[in-house]
Amino acid sequence: MNIVGGGLAGTLLALVLARHGWQVELFERRSDPRVRPGERGRSINLALAARGLRGLAAAGVAERIAPLAMPMRGRYIHEHDGSGALHRYGQDDSEVIHSISREALGRALIDAAGAEPRIALHFDMTCVGVDLARDALLFGDDGKVRRRVPLAPTIAADGAGSAVRTALATAGAIRVREEMLAHDYRELTIPAAEARDLDPHALHIWPRGGFMLIALPNTDGSFTATLFLAREGSPSFAELGDAPAIEAFFRREFPGALPRLPHLVRDFRDHPQGRLGTVYTDPWHLEGKLLLLGDAAHAIVPFHGQGMNCAFEDVAVFDALLARHADFATLFAAFTRLRRPDADAIAQMAIENYLEMRATVLDPVYQRRKALGVALERAFPDRFIPRYSMVMFHPEIGYAEALRRGTVQEEILATLDAAAGAVPAPGIPAQARALIEARLPPIGARA
Ligand SMILES: Cc1cc2nc3c(=O)[nH]c(=O)nc-3n(C[C@H](O)[C@H](O)[C@H](O)COP(=O)(O)OP(=O)(O)OC[C@H]3O[C@@H](n4cnc5c(N)ncnc54)[C@H](O)[C@@H]3O)c2cc1C
Structure with a gap:
């Protein structure tokens, strides 16, 4: 059994498959996180909630992950005049979500997979296509194919920009629709010293109607902030081309947050401006040969904090189905039938939640x-x-x-x-x- 993509969902899935007795070959484009330094600038921390925890439990790693998570009780809303208040997420402290470092979580999952004899980890392996006529996965670089791996069965968990999905769409085997948002994001850092008086058990939001700044706590006392803003128009990222423009924008819109962002201009320069969108794919599988899972099948915008949670729930559902289906054709079909309505629903709710977070909360x-x-x-x-x-x-x-x-x-x-x-x-x-x-x-x- 092959998995393409050793990210969050792919690694969790490998652990589940190994628990069912499968030998898994996991192919990941990046180098081994156990030996390379961490990368920055791409959603440094994530909100982990009950559906994600369900997936972690299915793979037997929930306890290993728990110490990495910071509980958040609600949204702390910062108004423009500097006033603020905590709006609880649930009824009490039993209903919390958790802030967790993407890197620490990914690393912990790779550590668990590395200790599992049924999982073979192959790093620095970039999938560049699929040869449907010869049932092979193609790996290589610079457009050159350097290795072919027999296809059946393969699960592609290679993320929102999935190369496998693109190859299948190019071959006419599936249809893909990508709806890009007109808003982008950029990540900023609030160091621990500047966060001393920020509630560490809340997701902070500075809602400003058409755009917003949010910040999630890290276990070291710092926060990772994200600015969501239109790409073009006014105000927009297009207007924030130099240090004076960036500082003037933050002074005008986020006067309370500005003193907490001592590296604002440097962060703008060093962290990429990320695009956001929703991916709709149909079908998710080719008979019993190939299945798309996680963001590769159904990437969503991040405003409900559910992309990873949904991908982990995919894994939990897959785990339950594995015990019930003898062959992959019926398993992949059952998975798609069960998950597609849910994936479509969270895609819609995630878009709706952007309006709620940036405007309606006020x-x-x-x-x-x-x-x-x-x-x-x-x-x-x-x-x-x-x-x-x-x-x-x-x-x-x-x-x-x-x-x-x-x-x-x-x-x-x-x-x-x-x-x-x-x-x-x-x-x-x-x-x-x-x-x-x-x-x-x-x-x-x-x-
Ligand atoms: C700004 C932002 C904030 C977010 N916040 C949250 C949040 O708070 N909570 C939440 O639940 N979700 C959040 N998400 C969504 C979450 O990041 C994704 O849903 C989640 O990472 C999906 O997991 P995945 O394993 O499907 O994809 P990924 O985590 O993207 O993993 C894909 C893996 O495949 C590898 N890969 C890619 N291409 C190839 C290739 N050609 N060959 C081999 N390997 C390849 C990649 O290197 C990567 O390791 C956020 C997303 C963004 C952009």
Whole structure:
């Protein structure tokens, strides 16, 4: 069994396959992280939530990863005037997400895979194509093929820019649609000394309507910040071409954050400006020969903090299916059937969450409805769970189901909010029970 891509999903999948007794050949473009220094500038830390933890548990590495993670209880919203407040993610401290270093996580997974005799790690191996006529994976560099590896079966987990996906699309075997966002991102550093008074157990957001700055904590007390901003127009990255323009923009828009960013201009120069987009692929597999998984099949924008979580959930679902299917053709088909609706749903929710993070969080109507949603969850925990919580804390509810229930809940909240007026009475409105019982069957029950 081959895996192309020894990133987050590919390595986790290798561990799962080995646990099922498979011999795995894992091919990774980069050199061995156990001997090379870390790379910077590409989402240095990630939000890890329940679906990701489920995948880590399936591979037996959850305990190894736990010490690397920093719990975050909520979003700390920094307003332009310098005021701020923590908005909890869930009901209490049991509902948290975790900030984790991409490098430390990737390294820990490679360490685990390296200790597994059934996994052979091949670094510095760049897949440059697929020869469908001869069922071979092609590896090489500078456009030259230097090694051929028999294809069947192969799982491609080579990320958002997947070479395998591109080769299949070029050969006409699959269709691919990429929807690029008009906004890019750039990563910045808040050193520990400048972060002393930032809550280390929160995801910090400086929402500014059309754009935003966010920061996630690291275990060493520093934070990694990310600026999300339009590529063109005003304001945009295109306007931030030199040090005076960068500093003036931050002084105007993020006066509270600027003193925390002593390396702002250097970070702008050294860290690449990343593109963001959603990838839709159809189909995800070629019979029992080849399957795309993780970002290679369904890359999404990062605003729900779910790309890796979704990829890890792919691995957990694959793990469950492995025990049930004797041949790869039916396994790959079952995987695609199960996962595609969920991948499409999280792609949509991730785009919607950008608007929520950069703008809607400041809206008093949103804040009122959010508080009502939390109260409704407390009163009807088996029927009403805020959509964000379903996605982040409830892996037993699929993404597609979270999207569907979330839409119904929004309608209920709008009805209750309109009936209550601008200053709702405290407590649960009497109308709520009737609406919820009529429109939201208990979770897990058939609609
Ligand atoms: C700015 C940003 C912030 C994000 N924040 C979050 C977050 O908070 N939470 C979250 O859950 N997700 C987040 N994500 C998404 C997350 O990074 C991805 O969903 C996740 O990395 C997907 O894992 P993967 O293994 O499919 O792909 P990757 O992690 O990209 O791994 C792909 C691997 O394949 C290798 N590879 C690539 N091409 C080849 C080739 N031709 N041959 C051989 N090997 C190859 C690569 O070197 C890499 O090791 C974020 C993404 C971005 C861009």
